[in-house]
Amino acid sequence: MKFPSPSSAESVVAITDLSRHFGAKTALDNVSLYVPKGGVFGLVGENGAGKTTLIKHILGLLRAEAGTVRVFDRDPVTDPVGVLGHIGYLSEQPDLPGWMRVEELLRYTKAFYPQWDEAYAQNLLRQFGLNPAQRLSTLSKGQMAKAGLLAAQAHRPDLLLLDEPSSGLDPLVRRDILEAVIRTVADEGRTVFFSSHLLEEIERVSDHIAMLHQGKLVLFGSLDEIKAQHRRFTLHFENAQETAPVIAGALNVSGKGKEWSVMCNGARQALPALAAKLGARIVDEQAASLNEIFVAHAGAVNPTQP
């Protein structure tokens, strides 16, 4: 699938033809994407799709085996200081030193960032309900994630990079804290890049998305455009169909007998004529959820054999 070429002019991250192998495993396969400046960018993909590997390249922790990675128009491997000083990063399992108290973690992190905003840090501390005197080893998984989120973003980074930030957070905390933080950062004109396998969460907060499936980029663009382009139609055939009808441009076709459901990507105009030719008419049309879109694209890359 071909997507628009990355442009560095208005993007904070530009990745071109990035591939990565671990032995025989292809973790990233010729991935090109860019992250526009400002707003929320959601990276979705099933477990093992390549999300963390992509994030490690953005952080300069992995050198591009093939292709290029630019962050703030710099090479994160050769210029880590120029890049990392503008990034706040929270990993899937924050590896924070358990012997530290919350307030010590903040003091320690603050030392790395001249632009640390102490008033903002104190504000978040209260908002997250964290006790400054508590040792990290005694925090719950959710509290630990909150402490990590606080430390990652109290210097108001230009790019807040969150790798599966929801793991360990209950749905209430996710909605009230994580999503509030994500929107606040975006409202300030900064950029949030976050990865998740929770499609429903990505759909709620993202402005742009990229979808990885088995290391391949299967979808990329503005969420509004993607949602406007993907529609699910129900076709009613005059005669029962023994096998799935072949519909040009359809991402997937499912059903049986006279009723078939068709997911299309931008083929809205052509469908009525196409259906009529096959002896069918459109009886229903609905917006597809991101989950349905993901399943359709993942199936298109890796069709299941009959």
Ligand SMILES: Nc1ncnc2c1ncn2[C@@H]1O[C@H](COP(=O)(O)OP(=O)(O)OP(=O)(O)O)[C@@H](O)[C@H]1O
């Ligand atoms: N250091 C490594 N050595 C060997 N294989 C690796 C290594 N890092 C990643 N992989 C493999 O590359 C693939 C992509 O892994 P990655 O961690 O990027 O996926 P992910 O989308 O972040 O998954 P998850 O949601 O489970 O964290 C997986 O098959 C993984 O097993």
